[in-house]
Amino acid sequence: MKNFLIFLLCSVLSVSSHAYEFKRLTPDFSANYTPELSGTEAGLWMQMDEAEKNIKHSPLRINNDNLNVYLNSILCRLSEEYCADFRIYIIRNPYFNATMAPNGMMQIWSGLLLRARNEAQLATVIGHEIGHYLKQHSLKRFNDINAKSSFMSFLSLGIAGAVATGNLSADIGSAASDLTQLGLMASIFSYSRDNEREADQYGIQLLENAGLDNREAAKIWENLIAEKEAADEDISSGSVFFASHPDPGERIINLNNHANAINQAGKIFTNTNSGIYWQNIKPILPLLYQDELNLRQFKQSEYVFKSLLKDDISPGLTHFYLGELYRLNGEDEQQHLVKSHYQQSINYPDHPSEVYRSLGLIEYKSRNFSKAKEYFTSYLDKNPEANDKEMIEFYMNFGA
Amino acid sequence: MIRKIATVITIVLITACNQHTVVESGQQTIDxxxxxxxxxxxxxxxxxxxxxLPTWTVDGGSLNSLTFISEIKDGETLFPNTDKKKFDTFNKDMLPTELVELVESTLLLSYNAKVTNKGQLKPIKIGGSQGFDFEFEFVGDDEITRKAYVAAAIKNEQLHLILFQATKIHYYDELIDSVKYIVNTATIKS
Structure with missing residues (x-):
């Protein structure tokens, strides 16, 4: 139903989009900018500098050198002039989000990396965050909130929270619990939604600098809506966090309109750079899959894993984790899928050694001990230093 | 005057309720x-x-804790009063490899944590019952790395489990030998 409404709105707006002219945004300040020491902004920067020291050494930071270099290269292609003003940190957080602090510290959550399908989609989000920085949204929002009330933190400037049902929404939700503040909250969220729209516009404008296909920008939101629908959830409901962000359906329309207007006026770029994106993500893909599974939101995860399988991303690994998903979900009618995905996994060269252990455990529980022993032997042959080696050998000696 | 006395009694009662009780060395029964x-x-x-759950500590619960989990039956979650739709549940046919997942996922969802390292999973005996133990490291919202040591066995189709958690820096290493002594001397009542 939601898709139909979006289609209807798109159809109506596409008629008027011929008259739409894309207005290019410009930064509020020049590169290498630092605030004056005496001002409010300097205080914000100082606090963010302190926070950044902790993030640098956080055990939840993903320190994959190649991936960090790759994300920085995207950032610098989007905004070469300001490249030196930013630092990117990849954080192990399986939800879809990214944040930008006023001092140029950008956080990319690992759940975003699993959900972007290509470089163009990730660059859309990075560009959006750069937009927040170049338009000084943190400072403007802080001043706006201060002017209205000082009750709420200014810090949560993520683009999305699209599937973030965690701490951010809880924090803001608790602030909203005081009914007398609700009118004020609506005003603040309205201001924030304008920031988000402007950042979306800036992000899509920056894609041109990197020569990336701006028609991918809206797709990331389409995928998020589809993911939520797969879990029978409405993307806009249940989270006060979304009050601070435009409706995803509206974002799709706006991003498509921006893209159409830019493309009608200039060169159309068709690069999505899917290959190089997944080449860089693959080393951490098992970690992303495992963290996603640990959320125990099986319907959403199933949608994500199947989408990757459809795009032929690491089929051996993806089949294995789909098998793991159905096993952990424990639904009787899905149990035949467990073994099926494990067996499909081993047909691909990128299958993980753990798939032999999983197949061995299925056979062991079915008391097919000789078959179980074969799989366990394969597992230990491929993984002689396995941390469960003694346990597997125990299975092999007592039964298998 | 009566109000003052009532206040004092209330404070004493509240304080008494919140006090840790000493567990002397020697033999102890916990569930x-x-x-x-x-x-x-x-x-x-x-x-x-x-x-x-019944939980002991030496230096304070956030630094180290030893929890005893007894008689988990088929279909129950590891921690009481948790949502069965969200948390994994015990199944009497689970193998140690699957029980590791049950413990890890319960802790991860409870603490919004991530596993950062996995240790050995080995078969052991607990008071004559066939069991297993394993270690892993995890990081929760406070971004402090903790280590967990878990020893467990299924007896009479029920899961019995001892869970030790401590900060990786200092407290885990300081107490792990004491914890393993407890596990090695433990018996599970029929």
Whole structure:
């Protein structure tokens, strides 16, 4: 139903989009900018500098050198002039989000990396965050909130929270619990939604600098809506966090309109750079899959894993984790899928050694001990230093 | 005057409720476990303990804690009063490899944590019952790396489990030998 409404709105707006002219945004300040020491902004920067020291050494930071270099290269292609003003940190957080602090510290959550399908989609989000920085949204929002009330933190400037049902929404939700503040909250969220729209516009404008296909920008939101629908959830409901962000359906329309207007006026770029994106993500893909599974939101995860399988991303690994998903979900009618995905996994060269252990455990529980022993032997042959080696050998000696 | 006396009594009662109780070294019975301890521990009041379960500590619950989980039956979650739709449940046919996932996922969802390292999974005996133990490291919202040591066995189709958690820096290494002494001397009542 939601898709139909979006289609209807798109159809109506596409008629008027011929008259739409894309207005290019410009930064509020020049590169290498630092605030004056005496001002409010300097205080914000100082606090963010302190926070950044902790993030640098956080055990939840993903320190994959190649991936960090790759994300920085995207950032610098989007905004070469300001490249030196930013630092990117990849954080192990399986939800879809990214944040930008006023001092140029950008956080990319690992759940975003699993959900972007290509470089163009990730660059859309990075560009959006750069937009927040170049338009000084943190400072403007802080001043706006201060002017209205000082009750709420200014810090949560993520683009999305699209599937973030965690701490951010809880924090803001608790602030909203005081009914007398609700009118004020609506005003603040309205201001924030304008920031988000402007950042979306800036992000899509920056894609041109990197020569990336701006028609991918809206797709990331389409995928998020589809993911939520797969879990029978409405993307806009249940989270006060979304009050601070435009409706995803509206974002799709706006991003498509921006893209159409830019493309009608200039060169159309068709690069999505899917290959190089997944080449860089693959080393951490098992970690992303495992963290996603640990959320125990099986319907959403199933949608994500199947989408990757459809795009032929690491089929051996993806089949294995789909098998793991159905096993952990424990639904009787899905149990035949467990073994099926494990067996499909081993047909691909990128299958993980753990798939032999999983197949061995299925056979062991079915008391097919000789078959179980074969799989366990394969597992230990491929993984002689396995941390469960003694346990597997125990299975092999007592039964298998 | 009466109001003052009532206030004092209330404060005394509240304070008494929140006090840790000393667990002397020697033989102790905790639900289904009968264990020997080599040093003194402190029983954390239930309202502050891990999921309201019987939990001991030496230096304070956030630094180190030892939780005894007894008689988990088929279809039950590891921690009481948790949502069965969200948390994994015990199945009497689970193998140790699957029980590791049950423990890890319960802790991860409870603490919004991530596993950062996995240790050995080995078969052991707990008071004559076939069991297993394993270690792993995890990081929760406070971004402090903790280590967990888990020893467990299924007896009479019920899961019995001892869970030790401590900060990786200092406290885990300081207490792990005492914890393993408890596990090695533990028996599970029938």
């Amino acid at each position: 289904s476990f009968l264990v020997q301890t080599s040093n003194q521990w402190n029983l954390i009041p239930r309202q502050f303990s891990t999921a309201g």
